[in-house]
Amino acid sequence: MDPLPSSSPSTPPSPEGFIYVGPASNFLPSKSNAEMNEDLNETEKCAVSQTACERKIAKDGDEYLIKVVEIPQPAGRYPPQKRVAISYFRKKWYGFINICPHQGSALDRGAMVDIEDMGIVWGAGITCTLHNWTFDASSGQSDSSRFVIDTYDVKEIDGHVFVSQAPRNAHVLGPRRDFGGRELN
Numbered sequence: 001m002d003p004l005p006s007s008s009p010s011t012p013p014s015p016e017g018f019i020y021v022g023p024a025s026n027f028l029p030s031k032s033n034a035e036m037n038e039d040l041n042e043t044e045k046c047a048v049s050q051t052a053c054e055r056k057i058a059k060d061g062d063e064y065l066i067k068v069v070e071i072p073q074p075a076g077r078y079p080p081q082k083r084v085a086i087s088y089f090r091k092k093w094y095g096f097i098n099i100c101p102h103q104g105s106a107l108d109r110g111a112m113v114d115i116e117d118m119g120i121v122w123g124a125g126i127t128c129t130l131h132n133w134t135f136d137a138s139s140g141q142s143d144s145s146r147f148v149i150d151t152y153d154v155k156e157i158d159g160h161v162f163v164s165q166a167p168r169n170a171h172v173l174g175p176r177r178d179f180g181g182r183e184l185n
């Protein structure tokens with residue numbers, strides 16, 4: 001997981017209600033990552049480089065990342081940080097809490113998928129790697145239960161990425177569960 005960039009004179013100003021999480025290049029698969037992967041076996045990828053581990057390949061060969069950042073919450077809230085997974089998938093940005101409400105698995109270990117019906121793709125989802133529940137990455141709704149995951153607005157402005165501090169899907173009803181703010185497995 002990447003720490004939030006510390007503020008400096010070069011840190012771009014955030015739109016109201018958004019938090020700066022880094023340059024867009026941090027969230028995109030890079031050529032250097034691809035070259036590194038070719039030289040490593042699966043075990044080495046995870047042992048040597050967290051970045052290499054995070055590279056994902058969709059079923060049609062599209063490459064993408066799911067990266068986790070910590071978003072500070074307003075004073076007095078618990079947990080004080082939310083762990084938010086960010087992915088640029090199918091040319092759109094997505095943000096969602098990184099904790100599966102089923103049994104607490106880290107959603108960044110899963111895969112982004114197309115949500116489609118009758119061959120028409122109308123959205124993107126995140127499939128948890130532990131028991132394959134899929135959550136709509138925009139609405140947060142599950143295909144397997146009433147549980148909902150918080151989703152976040154993500155903006156790219158001049159090559160910099162910002163995430164909303166508050167969830168975008170508060171209007172979507174359903175039980176949430178974040179296990180105290182930490183992934184369990």
Ligand code: FES
Nearest residue numbers: 100102103128131
């Ligand atoms: S922990 Fe995610 S589907 Fe079970």
